[in-house]
Amino acid sequence: MEMLSLSHVAKNFGGKQVLRDVSFSVPEHTVYGFVGQNGAGKTTAMKMILGLLAVSGGEITVNGMPVRYGNTPTNRLIGYLPDVPEFYPYMTPSEYLRFCGEISGMPVKEIKSRCEELLRLVGLEKEKHRIKGFSRGMKQRLGVAQALFGRPKLLICDEPTSALDPAGRKELLDILTAAKEETTVLFSTHILSDVEHICDEMAFLHEGKIALKGSLDEVRKLKKASAVTVEMEQPEDTKALRQAFPFLRAAGKNSLLLEEAERLPELLHWIADRRYPVMRIERQEADLEDLFMEVVGK
Structure with a gap:
């Protein structure tokens, strides 16, 4: 079943068209990468x-239910992690999550067990300090716990790793991978290595339109040609x-890069x-960054 579907969605701000004819679907229990440069329109979408902006055209459904601006029963199915989550700084993580449970009307026993479960998931179960002293990475992990608290069917993450260091990014990506066992994740990012790390499917957004979409393998197959690295034993043979x-490029000591892979038999002969x-002769995997630059014509 498709947990989220956008069909021919458009958005105008006055005379400026930010999104046009955007269509993609997110299957249940997947991590879906929504990829694009800064300013491509990801946050607008x-x-x-979330029903916070009205569509100018097209339709959005969540779990088969249409999303309506200003009238959003579908939001009961959604957890949301903004790029910079905010908290009450004087609370501890467990106090904050208990507060989230109380304002949602969850039974007391369930609040306690859910707090413990989510704090373990995000690695904050032993953290007793107040949130005001948390690092950016710790706040992002707590944000995931808060977004998952009500057991949403869809978790929306807007650029969650953009300001994290490598260790913090890995921790958060591992948490999102684990989260897909209980929910569906829409993961917005411009960091293509993150997409390769955790996403099952993806859509590339460029200048307000979907440039390409599909599974990781399907998207990689769209690369026009794969490069090949040839490493010789002797420097004089490399020369x-x-x-x-002459079309070979240097790629390290005694290594040359063949970008026209169809000429490999000629080279080997x-x-x-x-x-x-x-x-060594090694075929290079299609790189999402190279592919994206190829698609957007840069």
Whole structure:
């Protein structure tokens, strides 16, 4: 079942069209990467999914129910983590989560067990300090716990790793991967390595339109050609190879990069005729960053 669906969605602000004909669907229990440069329209799309902005055209559904601006029963199914979550700084993590449970009307026993469960999930179960002393990464982890508190069917994360250090990013990505066991995650980001790390499917947003979408494997197959690295044993053989094939690029000590992969048989035949020893021939995986630059024409 599709947990989230956008069908031909458009958004105008006055005479400026921010989104046009945006369509994609997010299956249940997946992590879906919503990828684009800063200013591409990702946050605008998320605000429309939350019913905080009206669509200018098209339709959005959550769990099969239409989203309506200003009348949002679908938000009962959604947990939301903004890029910079805010908390009451004088509270501890457990106090804050208990407060979230109380204002939502959850039974006391369930509040206690849910607090313990989520604090373990985000690695804050032993943290007794007040939130005002938390690092950015700790606040993001607490934000995930708060967003998951009501057992949402859809978790929306808006650029959650953009300001984190490598350790903090890894911690948060691992938490989101674990969270898909109980929910569906829409993960907005411009960091393509994060998409490769945790996403099952993705959509690239460029200049307000979906440039491409699909599973990670499907998107990688769209790369026009894969490069090949050839590493020779002897420096003089590397030099001779590059003289014979000037289109090869240096890629490290005794290594050359062949970007026109279809010419590999010609290259190997030339090496074999001269019996040059080869250390390594490796096909390069299609890189999402290169692919995105290829798609947007940069």
